[in-house]
Structure formats: structure tokens, C-alpha cells
Amino acid sequence: MTPIDRFIIEFDTALRSVVGGANAGRPTPGTESGANAALDSDQRKHAAGLMRVNHVGEVCAQALYQSQKLVARDSQIKEMLDHSGQEELDHLAWCETRLKELGSHTSYLNPVWYAGSFAIGLVAGLAGDKWSLGFVAETEKQVENHLVSHLKKLPEDDHRSRAIVDQMRLDEIEHGQAALHAGGVTLPEPIQKVMQAMSKVMTTTAYKI
Numbered sequence: 001m002t003p004i005d006r007f008i009i010e011f012d013t014a015l016r017s018v019v020g021g022a023n024a025g026r027p028t029p030g031t032e033s034g035a036n037a038a039l040d041s042d043q044r045k046h047a048a049g050l051m052r053v054n055h056v057g058e059v060c061a062q063a064l065y066q067s068q069k070l071v072a073r074d075s076q077i078k079e080m081l082d083h084s085g086q087e088e089l090d091h092l093a094w095c096e097t098r099l100k101e102l103g104s105h106t107s108y109l110n111p112v113w114y115a116g117s118f119a120i121g122l123v124a125g126l127a128g129d130k131w132s133l134g135f136v137a138e139t140e141k142q143v144e145n146h147l148v149s150h151l152k153k154l155p156e157d158d159h160r161s162r163a164i165v166d167q168m169r170l171d172e173i174e175h176g177q178a179a180l181h182a183g184g185v186t187l188p189e190p191i192q193k194v195m196q197a198m199s200k201v202m203t204t205t206a207y208k209i
Contacts, residue, residue, distance in 0.1 A: 024093035025086060030163025038157040047158050048104035049207040050150050054165065055095035056107045056206040057143055060117035061088040064139065067121030068132050077129055080182050081136070084175040091171065094164045101160070107206045133184030138192055140176030142199055144169055 039047065065085035072078045099106060107113065124135040147169040154161050187195075 022089055022093040022096060024090040024097075026090050028094050028097055028164065029167040030160040037159070039155060043155040043158065044102050045104075047154055047161050048099055048102040050154060051095050051098050051102065051161055051164075052104065052107055053203045053206045054147070054150065054168065055092065055099060056110065056113050056202060057146065058088055058092040058095060059107075059110050059113050060202070061085070061139075061143075062092065063114045063117035064121040064124075064136070067118045068125040068136070071122060071125035072132065073129050077133065077182055080178055084136075084178065087171050087175070091164075091168045094168070098161055098164055108209055109205065113202065113206075130183050130185045131187075133179040133182050134187050135184075136179040137176045137184045138187045138195060140172045140179065142195060144172045144176070146199070146203065147172065 062085065065081050065088065069078050069081045069085070072081060096106060121135075125132045147165050150165050151162060151169070154165065
């Protein structure tokens, strides 16, 4: 693959992350469940808010993985980031599909989320591969915690959303472990706290907008 081909692919991924239309490489989990079976309007609205938060998380994941791949020193680390990024693209498509089924929309602030995460990913990547991978591992751990909380908050009868979130959770665990096994270090606690604070702002805003 030529550098130009690679640029086109990465640009297309970035565009689909921001404006929609991501394509999944795996079937959407929970397709055997009715799209909105047994959900009233309030439940659909609440589920949509949570799935919008999850979609924003995947927009940010695409930006982080793309920026960190740009500056990764090791080719094997680039391949690992690329593999994880492809699975995150599945998540992006699944969440977008579910939001449409729920009669809702993705966040209007997606360009902001993407740009900010891309910048953060570049900084983490430029700090060196071990810190970049540590950032990936910590990010995935925090995302996993969010997904666990969403499984508790989603309506009991929203089997479709639950199936999507649970598969995302399993993938995030795998991605975090892969980053640690590739040489990622544990981030200092102050950085973890800052990441948690930023995540809180994002999740609170994305639920509504």
C-alpha cells in the first residue's frame, strides 16, 4: 500500500468518524432482538443518550489511534494500534446504527471531540511509545468502566443496546491488555485524574448534545 493510499484510507476514516457513515467489519451484536421492543419514549430517549455517549467515545478513539499511529516508532506497535482501531470502527458503526434505530442522532459536537482527541493523541505519541501505549491502556480502562456503568443504566428490555455495549466492553479489555503487553506503562495518578475529569465533561455533554 502506497503512502497516498494510506492517507486516503485514514482521511476517509476520519471523515466517517465525524460526519457518520462508518462501516463495520463485524455484524451488529443483538440483531436477533427487536429494534425497540418494549421500550417507551422515555426509555428510548435515555438509551439514545447513553449510546450517543458511547458513539462519542468511539469518535475519540478513532482520533487517538490515528494520531498515535502517525508518530509511533515501532512498526509492530503501529500494527497493534491499527488492529484495535479497526475494531473501534466497528463500535462506531454499531453505535451509529443503534442511534438511528432509537430515532436519535450522533453528537453535534463530534468535530470538536475528534479534533481535541487527535491533539491529545499526538502529544501522547510524541512522548514515546511506552507512554503512548500507557495512555491507550488507561483510556481503555476508563472506557470499560463507563460501559459497565451503562449496562446498569440501560433499560432492562433494551437487549439490542445491551448486546452492543457488552461486546464493546470485551473489545476494550482486549485493547487495553494488548497495549500493556506491547510495553505500555502505568500513567501517573495525576494524569489519570485529569483524564477522568475530561471524560466526565465529555460524557455529560454528549448525553444531551
